[in-house]
Amino acid sequence: MDIRLHLDADRMTWDDMIALDEWADLSERKRRDLLARFLIDDEGQFLDGEKARNLLGALPLTQIGQVRDALQVAIKEYTGAAVPNPSSGS
Numbered sequence: 001m002d003i004r005l006h007l008d009a010d011r012m013t014w015d016d017m018i019a020l021d022e023w024a025d026l027s028e029r030k031r032r033d034l035l036a037r038f039l040i041d042d043e044g045q046f047l048d049g050e051k052a053r054n055l056l057g058a059l060p061l062t063q064i065g066q067v068r069d070a071l072q073v074a075i076k077e078y079t080g081a082a083v084p085n086p087s088s089g090s
Helices: 014-021 029-036 047-056 062-083
Strands: none
Touching: 029 047, 029 062
């Protein structure tokens, strides 16, 4: 299963931003629950919270690297969309 995450400003809360900032201090359960909020299917639709938590929770430890990679991609996409390009003249 490909793990795809999408950080969306309309979905992300201030608490989510704090949790991402404090990632290293979160329990594994809190990390899973946070990532589950942003797990998307092949069509780009957010998964139901319980379904997303169950999918992430059932991943073998050998796939945790894929989750970490997906989070890094999602953060890069989010920060690129959230921060205006300084050369855009805005």
